[in-house]
Amino acid sequence: xxxxxxxxxxxxxxxxxxxxxxxxxxxxxxxxxxxxxxxxxxxxxxxxxxxxxxxxxxxxxxxxxxxxxxxxxxxxxxxxxxxxxxxxxxxxxxxxxxxxxxxxxxxxxxxxxxxxxxxxxxxxxxxxxxxxxxxxxxxxxxxxxxxxxxxxxxxxxxxxxxxxxxxxxxxxxxxxxxxxxxxxxxxxxxxxxxxxxxxxxxxxxxxxxxxxxxxxxxxxxxxxxxxxxxxxxxxxxxxxxxxxxxxxxxxxxxxxxxxxxxxxxxxxxxxxxxxxxxxxxxxxxxxxxxxxxxxxxxxxxxxxxxxxxxxxxxxxxxxxxxxxxxxxxxxxxxxxxxxxxxxxxxxxxxxxxxxxxxxxxxxxxxxxxxxxxxxxxxxxxxxxxxxxxxxxxxxxxxxxxxxxxxxxxxxxxxxxxxxxxxxxxxxxxxxxxxxxxxxxxxxxxxxxxxxxxxxxxxxxxxxxxxxxxxxxxxxxxxxxxxxxxxxxxxxxxxxx
Amino acid sequence: xxxxxxxxxxxxxxxxxxxxxxxxxxxxxxxxxxxxxxxxxxxxxxxxxxxxxxxxxxxxxxxxxxxxxxxxxxxxxxxxxxxxxxxxxxxxxxxxxxxxxxxxxxxxxxxxxxxxxxxxxxxxxxxxxxxxxxxxxxxxxxxxxxxxxxxxxxxxxxxxxxxxxxxxxxxxxxxxxxxxxxxxxxxxxxxxxxxxxxxxxxxxxxxxxxxxxxxxxxxxxxxxxxxxxxxxxxxxxxxxxxxxxxxxxxxxxxxxxxxxxxxxxxxxxxxxxxxxxxxxxxxxxxxxxxxxxxxxxxxxxxxxxxxxxxxxxxxxxxxxxxxxxxxxxxxxxxxxxxxxxxxxxxxxxxxxxxxxxxxxxxxxxxxxxxxxxxxxxxxxxxxxxxxxxxxxxxxxxxxxxxxxxxxxxxxxxxxxxxxxxxxxxxxxxxxxxxxxxxxxxxxxxxxxxxxxxxxxxxxxxxxxxxxxxxxxxxxxxxxxxxxxxxxxxxxxxxxx
Numbered sequence: 003x004x005x006x007x008x009x010x011x012x013x014x015x016x017x018x019x020x021x022x023x024x025x026x027x028x029x030x031x032x033x034x035x036x037x038x039x040x041x042x043x044x045x046x047x048x049x050x051x052x053x054x055x056x057x058x059x060x061x062x063x064x065x066x067x068x069x070x071x072x073x074x075x076x077x078x079x080x081x082x083x084x085x086x087x088x089x090x091x092x093x094x095x096x097x098x099x100x101x102x103x104x105x106x107x108x109x110x111x112x113x114x115x116x117x118x119x120x121x122x123x124x125x126x127x128x129x130x131x132x133x134x135x136x137x138x139x140x141x142x143x144x145x146x147x148x149x150x151x152x153x154x155x156x157x158x159x160x161x162x163x164x165x166x167x168x169x170x171x172x173x174x175x176x177x178x179x180x181x182x183x184x185x186x187x188x189x190x191x192x193x194x195x196x197x198x199x200x201x202x203x204x205x206x207x208x209x210x211x212x213x214x215x216x217x218x219x220x221x222x223x224x225x226x227x228x229x230x231x232x233x234x235x236x237x238x239x240x241x242x243x244x245x246x247x248x249x250x251x252x253x254x255x256x257x258x259x260x261x262x263x264x265x266x267x268x269x270x271x272x273x274x275x276x277x278x279x280x281x282x283x284x285x286x287x288x289x290x291x292x293x294x295x296x297x298x299x300x301x302x303x304x305x306x307x308x309x310x311x312x313x314x315x316x317x318x319x320x321x322x323x324x325x326x327x328x329x330x331x332x333x334x335x336x337x338x339x340x341x342x343x344x345x346x347x348x349x350x351x352x353x354x355x356x357x358x359x360x361x362x363x364x365x366x367x368x369x370x371x372x373x374x375x376x377x378x379x380x381x382x383x384x385x386x387x388x389x390x391x392x393x394x395x396x397x398x399x400x401x402x403x404x405x406x407x408x409x410x411x412x413x414x415x416x417x418x419x420x421x422x423x424x425x426x427x428x429x430x431x432x433x434x435x436x437x438x439x440x441x442x443x444x445x446x447x448x449x450x451x452x453x454x455x456x457x458x459x460x461x462x463x464x465x466x467x468x469x470x471x472x473x474x475x476x477x478x479x480x481x482x483x484x485x486x487x488x489x490x491x492x493x494x495x496x497x498x
Numbered sequence: 499x500x501x502x503x504x505x506x507x508x509x510x511x512x513x514x515x516x517x518x519x520x521x522x523x524x525x526x527x528x529x530x531x532x533x534x535x536x537x538x539x540x541x542x543x544x545x546x547x548x549x550x551x552x553x554x555x556x557x558x559x560x561x562x563x564x565x566x567x568x569x570x571x572x573x574x575x576x577x578x579x580x581x582x583x584x585x586x587x588x589x590x591x592x593x594x595x596x597x598x599x600x601x602x603x604x605x606x607x608x609x610x611x612x613x614x615x616x617x618x619x620x621x622x623x624x625x626x627x628x629x630x631x632x633x634x635x636x637x638x639x640x641x642x643x644x645x646x647x648x649x650x651x652x653x654x655x656x657x658x659x660x661x662x663x664x665x666x667x668x669x670x671x672x673x674x675x676x677x678x679x680x681x682x683x684x685x686x687x688x689x690x691x692x693x694x695x696x697x698x699x700x701x702x703x704x705x706x707x708x709x710x711x712x713x714x715x716x717x718x719x720x721x722x723x724x725x726x727x728x729x730x731x732x733x734x735x736x737x738x739x740x741x742x743x744x745x746x747x748x749x750x751x752x753x754x755x756x757x758x759x760x761x762x763x764x765x766x767x768x769x770x771x772x773x774x775x776x777x778x779x780x781x782x783x784x785x786x787x788x789x790x791x792x793x794x795x796x797x798x799x800x801x802x803x804x805x806x807x808x809x810x811x812x813x814x815x816x817x818x819x820x821x822x823x824x825x826x827x828x829x830x831x832x833x834x835x836x837x838x839x840x841x842x843x844x845x846x847x848x849x850x851x852x853x854x855x856x857x858x859x860x861x862x863x864x865x866x867x868x869x870x871x872x873x874x875x876x877x878x879x880x881x882x883x884x885x886x887x888x889x890x891x892x893x894x895x896x897x898x899x900x901x902x903x904x905x906x907x908x909x910x911x912x913x914x915x916x917x918x919x920x921x922x923x924x925x926x927x928x929x930x931x932x933x934x935x936x937x938x939x940x941x942x943x944x945x946x947x948x949x950x951x952x953x954x955x956x957x958x959x960x961x962x963x964x965x966x967x968x969x970x971x972x973x974x975x976x977x978x979x980x981x982x983x984x985x986x987x988x989x990x991x992x993x994x
């Protein structure tokens with residue numbers, strides 16, 4: 003074994019002052035790679051730092067720093083009075099032998115968890131959405147209308163004036179003044195019955211759904227879910243190991259009796275009673291009472307996802323199921339993503355007093371807490387009335403956009419699509435002419451640059467008439483009209 | 499059944515203009531509660547809106563709005579030409595009968611998931627930390643030194659100048675320019691070998707640990723964890739259903755051979771090789787190679803938590819285990835919470851190319867994505883050099899604080915505590931005089947207002963000599979000295 007140091011052996015590339023990488027880093031990496039690849043074998047005596055510095059035309063300190071680093075990391079050994087050596091007994095063959103066998107992109111050993119495969123098999127969207135909204139993407143806000151200047155102003159002020167301790171770890175449950183504002187808002191506007199102590203701040207409703215499922219469901223537990231359904235909830239429940247029970251709907255909402263037939267021992271029911279996703283059905287009062295009774299009798303939990311109830315265009319928003327519950331069976335979930343802007347990632351849960359501690363403990367290990375600056379800004383945004391004002395403005399705007407969509411569809415597509423005014427929501431259901439398959443039509447629409455997901459994409463067991471879902475809230479009226487034009491062209495081409 | 503409307507029946511409290519609640523809301527709530535409680539029974543004919551408005555001395559429109567709302571919600575029925583009635587067939591007895599049986603705070607039916615109970619039984623801290631840091635809380639940053647004005651300035655500019663589309667949903671994997679900056683930083687400073695495409699933005703390292711555990715571990719899978727250990731990692735692994743294998747350490751770090759003896763088929767090993775938490779041991783090069791070989795041979799994953807490696811006070815930070823891995827077995831995790839400020843909640847993973855899609859899919863259903871504004875601000879904070887500058891400043895500051903702590907302990911507590919300089923980290927290990935029990939001493943310290951968690955709190959199976967852990971990074975020097983004074987008083991009182 004060659005025991006003498008040879009400069010050539012370690013410097014594949016000469017040290018350069020022009021490649022933007024520090025001299026330290028170049029020499030360090032060169033030596034490290036030479037040792038790992040055994041070009042510099044165990045036991046080789048390194049030249050003195052003075053000598054190497056001279057050869058490399060760098061400062062001696064740089065070489066000394068490199069030696070210190072490699073000694074600290076175990077690549078070199080420093081022996082008193084004799085010098086510096088490449089470390090002995092490094093089991094480098096372990097690295098070498100295997101490198102050849104296992105190619106960098108190996109699939110054989112890519113063992114991941116079952117739940118991760120479930121996540122891979124589920125998708126939010128009919129097709130991946132990469133760019134800004136186009137007609138008729140669903141669930142997007144009119145971000146051009148968001149009062150960003152106000153947000154910026156509050157943000158500046160907060161960052162400059164808040165107590166420094168807001169930079170430290172916060173409470174897992176969320177910033178108390180924000181929780182208080184939310185409790186007030188929900189009590190006054192949504193008929194939620196809650197104390198501030200029941201409100202938990204989450205990082206958006208998807209994070210909340212995941213949290214709920216993980217706190218309440220064990221692997222193999224049965225959970226009711228509406229069919230058709232919100233796929234984010236489906237993934238969250240499956241991710242916690244739940245066995246899904248797909249419960250159909252009628253014009254009064256979820257058919258509780260059907261759920262009881264399908265599954266006697268479900269631990270949880272996930273529902274969107276104010277405005278069912280995606281059909282828009284409002285759950286009737288008798289049905290609500292029936293569901294509460296079922297939960298109470300079976301000690302089951304109800305998850306009420308109130309994802310778009312701020313956008314009710316006639317009358318006030320409907321009061322919540324949570325507000326009817328006398329037995330602490332309802333976990334209520336709401337989000338700021340749709341009302342303010344999606345990339346904010348803040349939402350809230352209202353949980354029964356009994357469960358606050360369980361949820362907070364779990365949240366602290368799953369997320370720690372939602373980012374504090376965002377919570378501080380949002381608190382003032384609500385307190386100063388901007389939140390209420392923005393909701394009212396958006397309610398008018400979205401009502402207007404819905405009107406534009408419905409009129410345009412009625413005028414241009416009446417042979418193919420039947421669409422009705424909806425008193426609430428962020429998208430409309432457009433029923434297809436008999437004989438047209440929604441998945442096929444949606445694919446053809448996509449080819450024309452129009453995003454109009456098929457209702458069947460949201461169905462699991464239920465078979466419903468074919469329909470397209472047309473979002474309108476995040477789409478400017480001109481885009482809505484252009485989208486309808488393109489759909490018209492697409493439908494006409496079918497006739498040929 | 500009394501079928502005539504009686505004003506007294508529904509108004510428990512008279513309508514008031516002075517209680518800050520809208521007239522609409524007062525009347526609505528009054529009627530709703532009267533119906534739910536059957537004080538206003540099914541079938542009662544409601545007075546005309548004109549009459550009720552006159553009785554209540556409110557505008558007729560207000561009463562009409564209330565009626566419309568209650569009709570929409572199913573509490574009232576409107577019959578053409580005959581008037582408005584309390585709805586028939588509301589199964590209200592379901593609510594009523596059960597209310598008495600189940601008290602509001604019931605524990606019988608509080609069924610939660612096993613993993614939620616695990617979260618409840620684990621804790622980050624020896625005692626809950628509610629307020630700002632005091633001596634000697636661990637893992638806190640010197641938030642007083644954070645350049646908040648710079649953060650505020652970038653924040654203002656970003657919010658005002660960013661494209662509006664940044665308010666829309668972002669990419670689950672994170673904002674690409676931020677991921678690029680992180681990849682550059684890790685390559686240059688931490689010896690991580692990665693492409694931008696392997697970097698995933700997470701909402702803090704705890705969220706990342708949870709994500710890793712859930713993507714890689716099925717219920718019942720074995721996972722190695724260091725003993726003593728970081729409790730956040732323990733909770734994350736248990737939360738995914740893992741069976742923990744507690745592997746002891748020696749002066750070279752995790753004893754790989756011991757791990758192999760304890761568990762042949764572990765799927766994952768969680769380690770802190772740069773600076774073991776909480777002991778501070780640096781994993782030796784031979785041990786690192788051994789661990790990589792084990793992972794490769796067994797197709798197991800290594801989770802490298804590099805939680806405090808920026809704070810190395812002599813020489814450069816040690817290069818990572820990830821940088822030695824030729825077989826894509828290492829998932830690397832880092833955080834901005836400790837380097838910048840804890841309430842920011844941003845961190846990053848570097849995952850093997852093979853796993854990027856699995857992690858991104860899972861993240862999209864667990865979190866959707868980290869908040870966008872924070873990501874935008876941080877990107878500029880790094881690009882403009884503030885990040886590097888801040889790390890360098892904090893490195894000097896923390897080195898200084900460590901010195902203050904160690905000198906003060908040596909001068910004042912040498913009879914009770916043995917403490918040595920550590921070349922890295924955010925806390926020091928202070929070994930107790932033989933015969934003193936660390937849990938008892940820590941409790942006595944707490945009584946004196948000093949937080950000094952016992953090493954035994956972090957141990958599961960291993961029995962180590964008694965020691966206290968003393969954080970110093972987030973504590974001002976005067977506080978450090980005051981804390982040492984108080985410890986001195988406490989120790990002196992023991993002698994009595």
